[in-house]
Amino acid sequence: MSDRKSKSVFLKAYPQGMPAASDFEIRETTVPAAGANEMVCRTIWMSVDPYMRGRMRPDVKSYIPPFSLDEPLAGGAVAEVVESNIADYGVGDLIVDFTGGWKEYYVSSGERTQKIIPNLAPLPAWLGVLGMPGLTAWAGVTQIMKPKEGETLFVSGAAGAVGSVVCQLGKMRGARVVASAGSPEKIRWLKEEAGVDVALNYKDYKNAAELTKALAEAAPNGVDCYFENVGGMHLEAAINCIGFGGRMALCGMISMYNNTEVEPGPPNLVNLIGRGVMARGFIVSEYADKAMEFAGEVAPLVVSKKIKFQQTEYDGLDRAADAFVGLFHGENAGKAVVRVGADPA
Numbered sequence: 001m002s003d004r005k006s007k008s009v010f011l012k013a014y015p016q017g018m019p020a021a022s023d024f025e026i027r028e029t030t031v032p033a034a035g036a037n038e039m040v041c042r043t044i045w046m047s048v049d050p051y052m053r054g055r056m057r058p059d060v061k062s063y064i065p066p067f068s069l070d071e072p073l074a075g076g077a078v079a080e081v082v083e084s085n086i087a088d089y090g091v092g093d094l095i096v097d098f099t100g101g102w103k104e105y106y107v108s109s110g111e112r113t114q115k116i117i118p119n120l121a122p123l124p125a126w127l128g129v130l131g132m133p134g135l136t137a138w139a140g141v142t143q144i145m146k147p148k149e150g151e152t153l154f155v156s157g158a159a160g161a162v163g164s165v166v167c168q169l170g171k172m173r174g175a176r177v178v179a180s181a182g183s184p185e186k187i188r189w190l191k192e193e194a195g196v197d198v199a200l201n202y203k204d205y206k207n208a209a210e211l212t213k214a215l216a217e218a219a220p221n222g223v224d225c226y227f228e229n230v231g232g233m234h235l236e237a238a239i240n241c242i243g244f245g246g247r248m249a250l251c252g253m254i255s256m257y258n259n260t261e262v263e264p265g266p267p268n269l270v271n272l273i274g275r276g277v278m279a280r281g282f283i284v285s286e287y288a289d290k291a292m293e294f295a296g297e298v299a300p301l302v303v304s305k306k307i308k309f310q311q312t313e314y315d316g317l318d319r320a321a322d323a324f325v326g327l328f329h330g331e332n333a334g335k336a337v338v339r340v341g342a343d344p345a
């Protein structure tokens with residue numbers, strides 16, 4: 001097989017503060033034929049995720065290395081195998097790959113890939129509710145917060161890829177779910193489709209005191225579980241309202257990802273002491289060994305449409321930067337995905 005040309009997205013420079021589409025550019029790369037124990041894959045859908053912003057900060061030590069300016073960006077993708085020298089993968093197989101995003105074609109060793117069950121769900125669902133964000137939500141609910149019947153669960157970033165699954169898994173466990181998101185349409189979806197008990201548009205509240213008042217009204221018996229996606233005033237309000245024996249799953253703090261100055265922490269952490277609160281940070285990869293248990297619960301719920309999900313689609317690799325930047329402006333409802341190539345024939 002001969003080399004292939006691929007359009008691939010590169011960072012021009014590391015963004016300072018809020019990223020812009022102008023920080024990215026598309027270059028043509030050459031993708032070699034598959035070597036021994038390699039395969040060449042064609043990307044169909046790619047994922048944009050908030051964690052990628054952390055990989056654009058070369059000065060910050062993290063659980064995942066920074067992106068290089070000299071290589072295409074990488075991320076989750078649904079792809080089709082077009083050449084294979086790996087015994088377990090054949091031409092035409094559809095896969096989810098942690099590295100296939102931001103490019104049309106790439107070489108994979110098959111180490112961070114998983115085969116897709118064809119026709120189980122729309123292909124982008126493997127990047128959302130059935131993929132990394134779904135496992136993140138499931139892990140936070142079932143392994144950390146463990147909400148009980150009648151308890152109150154507060155979720156920030158509730159209409160996003162992770163938050164929307166948290167809301168619904170919480171409801172299925174009998175919790176009263178209070179959700180926060182940033183637009184009237186997201187609030188409508190959370191109430192009418194995800195079935196939450198109360199949905200707060202955080203943009204109606206100027207500061208943590210105002211959000212605390214609204215949360216206290218929505219959770220008159222206090223918050224038992226908090227799923228943290230946002231940070232800032234959401235965290236402060238949650239700590240104000242958390243009850244005795246509360247559990248907090250610290251998943252993300254997107255409101256801080258583009259800060260150029262260090263932001264002071266919440267001033268009310270002392271509440272965690274007297275109220276015996278467990279606050280547990282986690283990265284989804286910690287729960288990779290639970291992926292089958294997650295799929296066993298969530299895939300049937302997706303197939304039977306008991307779990308609802310939304311996806312916001314961007315068309316074409318040249319929209320990938322817009323899709324990524326849009327995460328920080330709330331432009332996505334549910335999972336943000338980019339169509340990079342055609343569906344398989």
Ligand SMILES: NC(=O)c1ccc[n+]([C@@H]2O[C@H](COP(=O)([O-])OP(=O)(O)OC[C@H]3O[C@@H](n4cnc5c(N)ncnc54)[C@H](OP(=O)(O)O)[C@@H]3O)[C@@H](O)[C@H]2O)c1
Nearest residue numbers: 050160161162181182229251252253254255282283284330
């Ligand atoms: N720990 C892990 O392993 C792990 C794995 C996956 C994701 N995460 C984290 O989970 C969180 C959600 O990720 P996701 O993939 O589900 O993204 P997402 O919620 O689908 O998209 C991001 C959403 O964040 C909200 N947002 C952006 N800037 C905000 C701000 N300044 N204040 C409040 N809300 C803001 C926007 O919704 P609104 O319209 O509501 O503002 C936006 O739509 C992120 O913090 C992410 O880093 C962690």
